[in-house]
Amino acid sequence: MADSSHGYVRDRRGCCHWGPHGAAGLLLRQGPRFLLQRRSWRVHHGRTWSIPGGALKSGESPWDGARREFAEELGSVPAVCPVRTFVDDHGGWAYHTVVADVVELFGRHGGDGEGAAHRWCTPAEIDSLRLHPGFAAAWPQLIAGLGMAGR
Incomplete structure (x- = not known):
């Protein structure tokens, strides 16, 4: 059976997005820091920082x-x-950013290679990184919605 999460879709504004059923990513928070990953040079918008995420399945x-x-x-x-x-x-088409607090220590254990690196960052550090365009556009609303703007 073919994977229904693969493929591009065009939204009502005419923009093209990966994932016919939308997409989602997990933004982990531990105290005042958030876990970001640097995207591999091999993927779309490579060498930018974002959250792990991708297309939703049907x-x-x-x-x-x-x-x-x-x-x-x-x-x-x-x-x-x-x-x-x-x-x-x-x-x-919609992107869902799921924010979750970490309740145990986290250590990376492999992965599929879409991420080249990961690190915990404060909001100020995130503001100084080269962010994935979609994450960069959403970041101010995310941080304000979490009551952490200006930190």
Whole structure:
């Protein structure tokens, strides 16, 4: 059976996105820091910083999809407590950023190579990084929605 999460879709604004059923990513928070990954040079918008994430499968919830993508890209998902899901609706296509607090220490255990590196960053450090364009556009709303703007 073909993977229904593969392929591009055009939103109502005419922009093209990967994942006919939308996409989701997992933004882990540990105190005042967030876990980001640097995208491999081999992927779209390579060498930028973002969160592990990708296309949702048909019928998959954003929570399940974000955790699946995180595990694929970083090798495992630590024990987490969901905080909030932010939806960036593009009109016919949406990206779901699932924010979760880490409740145990996290160590990377492999992954599929989409991420070249990962690191914990404060909001100020994130502001200074070369971010994936979609994450860069959503970041101010994410940090404000979490009550951490200006930190």
